[in-house]
Amino acid sequence: MSLPSRVSLSPRAEITCPYCFAELAPARIPFRCRGRAGRRAGCAPVLDERLAAYTGSTAGASLPPVFPAPGRRRAEGRAGCPHCGQPTGSRVCPECHNPLPSAYCDSPGRIVALVGAKNAGKSTYIAVLLHELMNRVGTELDASLVACDDRTIERYRRDFARPLLEERRLLPTTASAATAPREPLVYLLTRSRRTRFARERTDSLALVLFDTAGEDLRSREVRDLHLRYLEAADAIIFLVDPLQLPGARPVLGDAPVAEPDSEPIDIIARVTEALRQRHGSRPNERLPVPVAVALTKVDLLRPSLLRQSALHRGRSGTGVLDLDDRDAVHEQVRALLHEWQAGQLDTYLGQRYADYALFGLSALGGRPEGDRVGAGGVRPHRAEDPLLWLLYRFGMLDGVRGR
Ligand SMILES: Nc1nc2c(ncn2[C@@H]2O[C@H](COP(=O)(O)OP(=O)(O)OP(=O)(O)O)[C@@H](O)[C@H]2O)c(=O)[nH]1
Ligand SMILES: [Mg+2]
Ligand SMILES: [Zn+2]
Ligand SMILES: [Zn+2]
Known part of the structure; x- marks a missing residue:
């Protein structure tokens, strides 16, 4: 546990996923690899089963992999993908794998x-x-x-x-x-x-x-x-x-x-x-x-x-x-x-x-x-x-x- 005093500055301890309404602890919000694009190296898309279960369809559910938040450096809202090393700022709900925009994570929306x-x-x-x-x-x-x-x-x-x-x-x-x-x-x-x-x-x-x-x-x-x-x-x-x-x-x-x-x-x-x-x-x-x-x-x-x-x-x-x-x-x-x-x-x-x-x-x-x-x-x-x-x-x- 580090810097408890700073944590208490946040207006709300939990974030609510706007898709599945799970209550999420900001420190535990995972990231999604940016994947490869053009010349940029990165992970290949794989079927995201959680997302497919949420939407009820595999269409559009093949995406670069999700990986857990590394913990400490979450404050910057970015993390390096453990598979390909590329930095990413895309976060997703750990329950349903829908995207959580960084503006939403930083100042939990209404x-x-x-x-x-x-x-x-x-x-x-x-x-x-x-x-x-x-x-x-x-x-x-x-x-x-x-x-x-x-x-x-x-x-x-x-x-x-x-x-x-x-x-x-x-x-x-x-x-x-x-x-x-x-x-x-x-x-x-x-x-x-x-x-x-x-x-x-x-x-x-x-x-x-x-x-x-x-x-x-x-x-x-x-x-x-x-x-x-x-x-x-x-x-x-x-x-x-x-x-x-x-x-x-x-x-x-x-x-x-x-x-x-x-x-x-x-x-x-x-x-x-x-x-x-x-x-x-x-x-x-x-x-x-x-x-x-x-x-x-x-x-x-x-x-x-x-x-x-x-x-x-x-x-x-x-x-x-x-x-x-x-x-x-x-x-x-x-x-x-x-x-x-x-x-x-x-x-x-x-x-x-x-x-x-x-x-x-x-x-x-x-x-x-x-x-x-x-x-x-x-x-x-x-x-x-x-x-x-x-x-x-x-x-x-x-x-x-x-x-
Ligand atoms: N005069 C007028 N009629 C409207 C207006 N908005 C909707 N309507 C009428 O109300 C009907 C129903 O509108 P919808 O938006 O489909 O209503 P809904 O609440 O989504 O209905 P359900 O999906 O069946 O629950 C429309 O087909 C229009 O005939 C409006 O601003 N003015
Ligand atoms: Mg309607
Ligand atoms: Zn969710
Ligand atoms: Zn990757």
């Missing part, structure tokens, strides 16, 4: 989980949110969003960006995890900025998005699978389709979509009670994890309902969180919930979570036409709001008042 009932708009939201973060919002915040592995890049393109954003087709219903293996999309959002003391400070947030099928939260077995993800989460975004709130349907003028047992409050309550059990919460104890609850599809709200409202306006503030705007949106969504006889959702959240915030957003920005995006294309409205609030909560974004 895991954000996304949950919603069937048809709430989760897949559409993931497609749009990531696109916004990679483009407009990323530029505004001076933040980069980088996929942590090649499968994430490929799946985002194939299952989200290409169909919805390029071909403008609505996304198909997500298959249940009971039939299709579920793998998260894992990104690292990194933001560098100057602090008040003119020091450069870099923070990162691991965005781990499981595109759950809504019905999976109804079945007990599959819900347990998702619970591990939710338990590891440092923040949760709940998506709520206003059309699934009984009191809103007549107001919104759409046919009721009566799905038994899928009212948003039921889904949220089931997830919450399961989390409380795992936490061993006492009856009056509130969960500390920050929770963002967002009404999706607000483009369906009548213009009369929205005129001059906070929700209708665009978000104000660039590169900061406008706290007055935040309060105004929260209050408006709360008022809508009460108007729609869904006030108990608000009450319930207040009883169960120490820190929750309400949002209204539209991923598409307009009503779809048939199975396609409406004529105006995808025009997201306030899609990034929940994430900005979480960044603010995590100290990665400043909040301002009185602008």
